[in-house]
Amino acid sequence: MPKRADYISWDEYFMGVAMLSGMRSKDPNTQVGACIVSSDNKILSMGYNGFPIGCSDDDFPWEREGEALDTKYLYTTHSELNAILNYRGGSLDGATLYVSLFPCNECAKAIIQAGIKQIVYDCDKYADTASVLASKRMLTTAGVKFRKYERTGRKISLEL
Ligand SMILES: Nc1ccn([C@H]2C[C@H](O)[C@@H](COP(=O)(O)O)O2)c(=O)n1
Numbered sequence: 001m002p003k004r005a006d007y008i009s010w011d012e013y014f015m016g017v018a019m020l021s022g023m024r025s026k027d028p029n030t031q032v033g034a035c036i037v038s039s040d041n042k043i044l045s046m047g048y049n050g051f052p053i054g055c056s057d058d059d060f061p062w063e064r065e066g067e068a069l070d071t072k073y074l075y076t077t078h079s080e081l082n083a084i085l086n087y088r089g090g091s092l093d094g095a096t097l098y099v100s101l102f103p104c105n106e107c108a109k110a111i112i113q114a115g116i117k118q119i120v121y122d123c124d125k126y127a128d129t130a131s132v133l134a135s136k137r138m139l140t141t142a143g144v145k146f147r148k149y150e151r152t153g154r155k156i157s158l159e160l
């Protein structure tokens with residue numbers, strides 16, 4: 001009997017895991033998921049955007065606008081940073097980051113310092129912001145490659 005031919009690709013697998021991870025986010029506007037993978041295709045870590053441990057999702061603000069202290073921006077940890085911080089195994093040198101939204105400048109710094117060498121991203125909806133422009137400048141200068149995930153159009157569904 002021939003082997004199955006319609007199995008998912010590595011890119012679909014890892015971006016799928018990143019997106020599934022993002023579904024854990026409580027952010028009402030943007031849910032972001034990240035998955036860090038070794039050069040031999042082993043999943044090392046995952047993360048999604050949310051408040052730090054101990055800072056309740058029910059007490060801290062999810063607002064986008066208003067007084068800075070009353071918005072989510074001063075409190076959320078981004079999915080990429082969470083994925084880096086969640087890793088317990090030692091070095092992330094040479095790893096690839098799959099992420100559903102292009103990393104901001106702060107995450108870019110952490111990505112570079114962690115030794116991650118490649119980024120595969122899906123959405124780039126903040127491409128025109130100073131944060132993402134600065135991120136791309138740093139990543140390019142530091143030799144971190146990034147490429148857009150090519151959607152296959154395949155529907156991957158889970159019945160749980
Ligand atoms: N690469 C990124 C960019 C953003 N995030 C998080 C931070 C916030 O929780 C949310 C963005 O909210 P919005 O301004 O779109 O309402 O996404 C991230 O985790 N990674």
Ligand SMILES: [Zn+2]
Binds near residue numbers: 078080104105107108
């Ligand atoms: Zn970020």
